[in-house]
């Protein structure tokens with residue numbers, strides 16, 4: 001069996017739309033134009049982003065820019081009822097998707113992801129949800145977010161339509177998938193396998209990993225680029241950005257793209273100039289030594 005290395009069938013960069021709700025229409029137009037002009041036509045949403053306002057703003061821009069829906073890849077997520085629960089019930093998910101379709105002004109989603117796992121889910125009900133969405137042509141492909149391999153296996157066992165995506169937090173500073181893969185069998189906290197072998201599972205099962213918050217450390221604690229807390233990392237980023245003649249953002253995204261999985265970077269910037277810099281990662285292939293140097297400079301150790 002051929003294991004995929006750097007040939008990918010998936011777009012490398014996704015524009016994450018979580019933060020666009022508070023932006024002016026012209027800023028959103030400029031952001032989307034920059035994405036499209038640079039070959040980025042994949043957009044990530046969720047029903048909760050800006051309480052629906054992100055999806056509405058996005059659709060307004062698509063209309064204003066006269067973009068062809070069929071040339072866009074639109075993804076949304078649901079299951080989070082903020083402050084209440086995670087909800088995989090048929091009633092909640094179908095209503096949530098109808099809401100997203102309306103706000104996005106489209107008849108279908110290219111991808112729908114179950115946003116956060118719900119331990120109270122009924123797998124047969126989830127199978128029904130998926131079948132109904134296929135039948136009504138409201139969703140083309142399905143995936144999950146923030147799930148481990150056991151949870152994905154469970155859903156795959158009961159659903160005819162196999163999951164194509166798992167969206168997980170991942171950056172140079174936040175990469176337990178990589179840490180546990182390197183530290184197998186070691187008596188240290190990096191050996192803790194927090195996602196049950198997702199790195200290898202996703203290759204074996206042809207799952208695309210979508211990396212969210214690729215520039216953040218902690219849980220939305222801030223950006224590590226040009227941050228004094230990450231001095232060593234920034235020295236190496238600086239060196240490599242000079243070598244590849246790009247901004248540091250591109251090197252950060254290239255670090256994720258170097259991982260030999262089907263991997264996608266979800267850039268959450270609302271700044272079109274920054275997006276332009278990030279997109280340059282598509283053309284960079286870091287050497288093995290550079291990839292490890294970045295990992296170690298982020299404070300990680302090789303055992």
Ligand SMILES: NC(=O)c1ccc[n+]([C@@H]2O[C@H](COP(=O)([O-])OP(=O)(O)OC[C@H]3O[C@@H](n4cnc5c(N)ncnc54)[C@H](OP(=O)(O)O)[C@@H]3O)[C@@H](O)[C@H]2O)c1
Pocket residue numbers: 015016017018019044045115145146167168211212213214215216223225249266267268269270271274
């Ligand atoms: N599945 C999930 O549970 C989940 C959770 C969170 C997010 N997501 C998805 O992932 C996407 C990305 O998440 P994120 O927005 O947290 O990720 P991010 O791309 O790591 O962070 C973007 C934020 O960092 C700011 N920033 C400041 N300096 C930056 C720099 N040098 N480079 C890049 N960004 C810089 C950006 O500000 P400017 O706008 O001014 O550039 C923006 O506010 C979201 O849009 C959403 O689609 C999914």
